[in-house]
Amino acid sequence: xxxxxxxxxxxxxxxxxxxxxxxxxxxxxxxxxxxxxxxxxxxxxxxxxxxxxxxxxxxxxxxxxxxxxxxxxxxxxxxxxxxxxxxxxxxxxxxxxxxxxxxxxxxxxxxxxxxxxxxxxxxxxxxxxxxxxxxxxxxxxxxxxxxxxxxxxxxxxxxxxxxxxxxxxxxxxxxxxxxxxxxxxxxxxxxxxxxxxxxxxxxxxxxxxxxxxxxxxxxxxxxxxxxxxxxxxxxxxxxxxxxxxxxxxxxxxxxxxxxxxxxxxxxxxxxxxxxxxxxxxxxxxxxxxxxxxxxxxxxxxxxxxxxxxxxxxxxxxxxxxxxxxxxxxxxxxxxxxxxxxxxxxxxxxxxxxxxxxxxxxxxxxxxxxxxxxxxxxxxxxxxxxxxxxxxxxxxxxxxxxxxxxxxxxxxxxxxxxxxxxxxxxxxxxxxxxxxxxxxxxx
Numbered sequence: 001x002x003x004x005x006x007x008x009x010x011x012x013x014x015x016x017x018x019x020x021x022x023x024x025x026x027x028x029x030x031x032x033x034x035x036x037x038x039x040x041x042x043x044x045x046x047x048x049x050x051x052x053x054x055x056x057x058x059x060x061x062x063x064x065x066x067x068x069x070x071x072x073x074x075x076x077x078x079x080x081x082x083x084x085x086x087x088x089x090x091x092x093x094x095x096x097x098x099x100x101x102x103x104x105x106x107x108x109x110x111x112x113x114x115x116x117x118x119x120x121x122x123x124x125x126x127x128x129x130x131x132x133x134x135x136x137x138x139x140x141x142x143x144x145x146x147x148x149x150x151x152x153x154x155x156x157x158x159x160x161x162x163x164x165x166x167x168x169x170x171x172x173x174x175x176x177x178x179x180x181x182x183x184x185x186x187x188x189x190x191x192x193x194x195x196x197x198x199x200x201x202x203x204x205x206x207x208x209x210x211x212x213x214x215x216x217x218x219x220x221x222x223x224x225x226x227x228x229x230x231x232x233x234x235x236x237x238x239x240x241x242x243x244x245x246x247x248x249x250x251x252x253x254x255x256x257x258x259x260x261x262x263x264x265x266x267x268x269x270x271x272x273x274x275x276x277x278x279x280x281x282x283x284x285x286x287x288x289x290x291x292x293x294x295x296x297x298x299x300x301x302x303x304x305x306x307x308x309x310x311x312x313x314x315x316x317x318x319x320x321x322x323x324x325x326x327x328x329x330x331x332x333x334x335x336x337x338x339x340x341x342x343x344x345x346x347x348x349x350x351x352x353x354x355x356x357x358x359x360x361x362x363x364x365x366x367x368x369x370x371x372x373x374x375x376x377x378x379x380x381x382x383x384x385x386x387x388x389x390x391x392x393x394x395x396x397x398x399x400x401x402x403x404x405x406x407x408x409x410x411x412x413x414x415x416x417x418x419x420x421x422x423x424x425x426x427x428x429x430x431x432x433x434x435x436x437x438x439x440x441x442x
Contacts (some may be wrong), residue, residue: 028042074091074118081139083162085161113136118139125146139161226284252284271301276435323363355397368433371415372408388431389427393421417431
């Protein structure tokens with residue numbers, strides 16, 4: 001039987017898109033408390049079922065499902081190229097590993113045929129048939145169609161044949177960009193990749209006593225445990241909660257009931273930010289119905305961040321394209337106030353011929369992060385940036401960065417970033433960063 005929380009979520013899913021909902025209305029409709037309705041609506045918002053719009057209220061929206069396969073699929077190819085599927089629909093979810101352009105002779109192109117390949121071709125029916133017979137999907141450009149014989153062959157082989165109105169060059173560019181974006185998405189590590197399943201860790205029940213906590217802590221070396229009843233998370237208990245308490249006291253009397261939780265789809269960066277903000281060592285990983293799936297610790301997060309930093313970059317992101325031109329500053333004189341130097345590239349300017357605001361903010365974030373890491377050895381995340389622009393920086397200008405850590409404590413650091421061109425101050429920023437490189441217990 002579904003819990004009250006699940007019943008509310010299921011009810012929200014049945015509402016039409018655009019329907020306005022409220023805590024009081026749902027509580028009255030389902031005969032439940034307003035507190036239960038409020039928590040369920042917040043979860044529905046996190047899951048993309050509703051959205052809160054200023055001056056309007058909470059509205060039922062269409063959920064956007066995030067589907068990130070290991071590789072780009074032929075279905076995605078059809079979508080990004082605005083293609084019409086002519087045949088072979090059963091093969092649309094097969095992965096795409098590479099594509100070739102069928103502009104060569106039939107004999108010459110056979111050597112490029114391999115599994116999970118797509119051939120981009122015009123109205124050359126002989127090439128279309130040859131490709132399908134060799135296990136190659138077909139994308140026909142120029143809005144051209146194909147014969148029923150080719151469609152029947154595609155259905156028999158369960159290989160898609162797609163028609164698009166775009167030309168060959170445009171299609172190749174779109175698919176190449178989509179494959180690149182897919183690689184970037186694969187590199188993003190989520191909690192699902194790193195958390196410890198509940199079967200491999202320890203948990204307490206509300207009826208366990210403080211003595212059981214101490215015994216389990218001595219056995220595992222841990223000082224923080226999730227509290228579970230009927231496989232569902234009911235709270236978290238830490239060593240700090242037990243100070244001054246008798247060993248016979250039940251855990252349910254000392255545990256924290258309103259606890260921070262995370263879901264498996266959340267990114268490592270998101271959870272590390274939350275850990276620092278809440279100043280906690282371990283966070284329970286739960287399903288939508290609060291079933292405890294496992295836990296993620298600060299050590300898990302740190303290992304994942306280090307792994308990401310050590311991995312070779314396969315494809316370039318916007319950040320990579322910007323910071324590749326950022327260098328350490330080397331001065332021949334005695335002026336040591338600059339730490340980094342940068343030359344403004346043509347692709348980094350706006351329509352006025354000056355450096356893009358986004359590029360400049362990315363550079364400020366990068367030099368602030370680097371300076372904190374080089375000075376303290378601690379990983380950090382940019383939390384806020386207060387930016388003042390005094391003089392415009394043009395294409396081809398060489399700029400220098402001076403970074404000073406103004407204030408630092410165990411949880412955050414405040415940096416001042418000054419930007420110079422020809423020894424003239426052109427911009428200044430104050431950057432607040434969260435420190436995520438140390439372990440703090442709560």
